[in-house]
Amino acid sequence: MADHYDVQRAETRWQQRWIDEGTYQIENDDPRPPYYVLSMYPYPSGQAHQGHVRNYTFGDVLVRFRTMQGFGVLSPFGFDSFGLPAENAAIKGGAHPLEYTEARIAELKASVLRLGAVYDWRREIRSHDPEYIRFNQVIFTHLFKNDLAYRKGGLVNWCPGCQTVLANEQVESDGTCERSHDIVERRSLEQWFLRITNYADDLLDAIEDLDWPERVKTMQRNWIGRSEGARINFVVEGHSDTTIEVYTTRPDTGFGATYLVLAPEHPLVESCTTLEQTAEVDLLKTLASTESDIERQSTEGALEKRGAFTGSYAINPFNGARIPIYIADYVLASYGTGAIMAVPAEDERDFEFAKIYGLPIIETVERPPELGEGAYAGDGRHINSGFLDGLRIAEAKSRAIDWLEEKGVGTRSVQYRLRDWLISRQRYWGCPIPIVYCETDGVVAVPEDQLPILLPTDVEFLPTGESPLKKHEGFLHTTCPTCGGPARRETDTMDTFVDSSWYFLRFTDPFNSATPVNFEAARNFMPVDQYIGGITHAIMHLLYARFFTRALGDVGLSPAEITEPFSQLFCQGMIRLGGKAMSKSRGNVISPNDYFASVGADALRLFHLFVGPPIEDIDWGDQTDEIIDGCSRYLRRVWRLATDDDSTEDAVVADAKDPATETALLKKTMHQVIMKVTDDIGRYGFNTAVAECMSLTNAITRAIRTDVERPQIDEAIDVLLRLLAPMVPHLTAEAYEVRHGEHIHQQPWPIADPALAADDRVIMAAQVNGKLRDRIEVDAQITEEDAIAVGMASPLVLAALDGKTPKRIIAKPPRLVNFVC
């Protein structure tokens, strides 16, 4: 009868119902315990790809699972809708970024809906909405007034391809842009920064307690890069009023500092350079300033380390030695003090430099005798180091710092690799920075009641990529909010990572139009219980979001006690095609829409859940379609079991098994599977959860074949449907409705009875010398003595013993006995 399951009809019908009935809408005063599941909101790039499908399927399983468990689940969705692709499309002669973006959103949203992932769509956020822009700007002005946003000139990363500056985080280690892969240039420009470095320590220390993947935590720790050491002042010979401050993590090696090196951009370079050395120094300065980061950071061979002698000398405060001052491009102006004391015996870079320039090398740490030439950074007793002699590194370090502080020539100091976040972008399609420049009042934040500053739509996109805001007279010219005089608007827009740094807070109450964050709602739902997304955001987005959550609390825009945004983070594996990450920019995308049309959303979801551990990468290969077909076949089988009493029996030859035993077996299996699936879903073990459901399905089939009573079979089928409901929502909903006329996703999650899940008979392994010789069915309650007796009675065991008497017997009833000779 109900043999035919109309995938398309059922799936679209249920998707409509979940929306119409508001099944997954949640009110802020919902009485159930709150649970917040969030998949990283996407950049709207058009129809979904398999990475989206994977991400949203995982999130959806959790949303439905926790709902059935009785939680009030917050499951919102939005779009990270500012960004370069829309603007680039406009430049190439396409539609205006606004139209372009909204069209892409419509496509992506359609795919997400067709997947059957459920959200409270009333809470949808789009970064480019005027309301969201307004709150972004409110946040910016608060940060500005609290000195967390500031303007600073200096060398910044410029991407010629993107026609904008980039944050440090957006430059790859090879000096290329993470978006366009162009070589990033250095330009001296004034830009807007956010003071993330104020939070460096806090961001670092709090990592420890996060339930995040270890590799993400490590990446964040490395990125923040805390190091402890000292700042030490070196007096320049002949200029007793000029000192060069260096930063070092090895103050204990001060007696081995045989020269100083300044970054070419260091402010004291000029005054230290003697007349004779001017030409050489200038040459290096020019070279360093025109070099790309690639060249400058090249580690290819020692000769690449270019340096120049300034002609001046400094006095080493440790031993009074007169040591030369060099400049070299391997010293970075932006880290520490932009100057180092070089200790060639204990630092590899200094060693190479010293070799090339013939500088003295003084060992200050005793090294292992077998070590050849080169720097030694390991531990050992100090030598040639005056009052530090005989001490090991840790002790020598703290003594050296004490001594420096006593003498007033140095201080303990902590440094970070992390730099302030450069957020201004010279592009159009982003949130305008709400600042005006007035001749009288200088840099003025636009008052909140005059926000939002919206993007003008009557703009012309130039092929150069230059922001049209710079040429838009109507946008440019304004009046100063303070004095009313003529003023010029800031034309830079914000990095889109600003938008994504607080959207999860906004989701807790996007209906409130007074403030960015409703404190009460945020307190109720934050932090996000399960945050799901790609590993690609390990540093940028996740670090910025952690920073914003703290900063917003500090400027009074969100509850200060909420410091961490995401208590648990799950990073799903990538999808590869032909060995490469599947991505739109590579053009190797397999569209999910084709699968929706052929096998349906449930089968595609089941595939993603079943194919392997969610954390691992998957290869989209020749076999993939066969596995998806297998998933589709499995679902049809579940449908037949659930809806058709007769057809299964047709083709079946009843086995001659005892129905009573089989009934007990079915019940036991059912309770075991409930336990396993519940546990698996809770820890992202979706692949094994599906496998368990398949096992239960097999057990039901067997039960039917062995004439188990119908009520027991029906109970097992209902449990199976409920266990599958979070993973395969459409088919299970349809089947449950056919069976009971009720909505499965409003049913409670099955509860296992551990007593019924327990085995009463088990197979015991009988080993001789650790080798398996026999498997014997025994009572689960078997005693140690009986287990040994049963094992000894086995002909196979006896044969393996070959007449010998066991010297030792290890019995772990009821699983194993091992006879050791």
Next chain:
RNA sequence: GCCCGGGUGGCGGAAUGGUAGACGCGGUGGACUCAAAAUCCACUAUCUGAAAGGGUGUGCGGGUUCGACUCCCGCCCCGGGCACCA
């Protein structure tokens, strides 16, 4: 160079130190059918054997243990991250 992952049948993958290969894909054989599709049943690591059984087997080499895919030491290979940050 440093730091993380990972290496298990033909394939995707299971296994709190205790029966390696759950579950699925593929394959082989069978049932149903005029036939096919669909469905159902059985088998499917490998060598050996008619079978019962036996040998081998979780990247390689050692070790701990009655017992190791699992723990320890040393390697090899693959993937990813970081890499002049003083």
